[in-house]
Amino acid sequence: MSRATLKDVAAKAGVSYQTVSKVLNRRGQVSPETERRIRHAALELNYRPNVVAQNLRQKSSRLIGYAWGAGGTTTWRPVNNRFLHRVVYTCEAQGYFITFFTAKDESFADLKAYEDLYGRRQVDGFILENTTENDPRIHYLLAEKIPFVAFGRIEEDLDFCWVDVDGYYGIYLVVDYLLQRGHRRIALISWQRGATTGHDRERGYYCRLQEAGIVPDPAWIYRGVNEIETGAQGVVHLWSLPVAQRPTAVVCVSDQIAVGAMHAAMAEGLEVGKDIAITGYDDVNMAQFLHPPLTTVRQPIDEAGELVANMLLEQVNGTMTVPQQVLLKPELVIRGSA
Amino acid sequence: MSRATLKDVAAKAGVSYQTVSKVLNRRGQVSPETERRIRHAALELNYRPNVVAQNLRQKSSRLIGYAWGAGGTTTWRPVNNRFLHRVVYTCEAQGYFITFFTAKDESFADLKAYEDLYGRRQVDGFILENTTENDPRIHYLLAEKIPFVAFGRIEEDLDFCWVDVDGYYGIYLVVDYLLQRGHRRIALISWQRGATTGHDRERGYYCRLQEAGIVPDPAWIYRGVNEIETGAQGVVHLWSLPVAQRPTAVVCVSDQIAVGAMHAAMAEGLEVGKDIAITGYDDVNMAQFLHPPLTTVRQPIDEAGELVANMLLEQVNGTMTVPQQVLLKPELVIRGSA
């Protein structure tokens, strides 16, 4: 049951309920004997503080909002389990919990959910994921001085808290490796323009090629949503090119896309890793068990989750003075597909 | 901002703050003119009720706890995104939110997290996932009369709320299909004993074989954790058997395991779908893009999520009189791997 309140404990211990509060919160001074009586009574009644009451008093909610993009019943984006788990774990250790909500609108133009949750004091701050170029949420939260941390930078040079993994560097490593292996016609399957993360990764592609004195054929670039299908469509497109124009390697901006690309390549009768090189990005669990195992880029995702959580909590409890930014380095994982 | 309280609105509208509350909650009677003034003031001050205060008053938290099994930093189990999203979506529509917490112990023997969260009135109920045989959480929550719904039955015949997908029927369909295709030596890669879900699926395997007059060789059963590796190890084990004893088909209790099995089969030089049949269970996104595409079982997971959420909310707001149980039917999805 555990319905006992401070007053119940106080009655049992023969003191005022405020004194019980003091003892349990280790403030104020009480004689050892009184303390013993109080603690004993609390234990016996199986007392637990009512968090809701505590929160009202302290004007907080000890809850962090985490948006689940696209709230329709049909379309939704899977969250990164690993990242999220680390965030939850880190917050919990400091007495905070994560609560999910679904943003109503794919484009995030609808900021109502954020305004509502914070306005009603239902959450103390937000964690943003999947930030887009010129993300309106960031402008809004910044203007309203609402605590938040973004996992993923945006183009604009605004001074807010973020953690990101250097996608430029990741793809740079990939292309560098492919060049070393002798590839010269290297294609890229990426997301639609507007995804900041995508833009960043693309830069790595262009830069490394430029350094090698290679001007990529525009037909080598294929764009789509972050679905397996996109990879498949990309390869079909690339193989529709005249033979001499076809790439020998395909760089994908996600493992998801790479899986589709591998699938389509096999359907074209190609042997991946031999007739064609394909690389991914993320190193999802399944990557090493694909056939052939996927060469990909691994992000320090645990570290990112922990950083994001800690940065947010610092903001929330006011120990952060100026916004912080952290850029983490990913690493190349070489397997059979390239 | 939005720091306006009822009192602020009341002052601006020239009424008592309780009257404002009445108007905003559509109780009590006020003249149209007063109502107009109040609503206008509320709008102008951008008033939002403080959820924490509401919760204190109404003795609830409008939060549902969702455990993330195994809270260590290293080991954790991915949650089913699709199920969870539907749960979040359904709850949100009724003004409830989902809060994550990490259970400290793999075995769930540690019930402290549940006791704490509910004892402190931090959540109004729980959603249980990944139930185990004789799950101590269920006994505990039942004994304490704490509202909860389990996604997954348990063996014991206790009267509590659950939603489950008939794993017996799912695997029955799989084996039935394999028999139709002429297979007679059919292996099973399953989880460790103790997982209720696994037990259930196994029954489908044994029953359908028995109906066909086949007694499965004990060496055809391989067990492990729900990881890709398990599938690989299983196939390696099966191929270590004398040729005449080797199965021609391998039924896996999850797509995860099936991926590993396919991988190992290919490594053995087998052509999946021809030299050996392999089936999965879950129909994860990637299943149709594997090579060959995976024959698997699809669960009505959206429906399950919605049911679970609604059953819990009914319990929480007291509209449920007797515990309900729902068993959903899965369907077979035939692709190239078998």
Next chain:
DNA sequence: TATAGGTAGGCGAACGTTCGCCGTGATGAG
């Protein structure tokens, strides 16, 4: 005119905490 009933809105109380101020009695220093 007296009574009843309905309407509009005020008001006290409570939900369970935390915080800071205050009083009392004992102790020690001058």
Next chain:
DNA sequence: CTCATCACGGCGAACGTTCGCCTACCTATA
């Protein structure tokens, strides 16, 4: 003997709601 100090713990107030009771007025009916 007096006064400051300190340990102990009581107490009022506040956080922002909701709920139910109460009052004052207005109108219709007998």
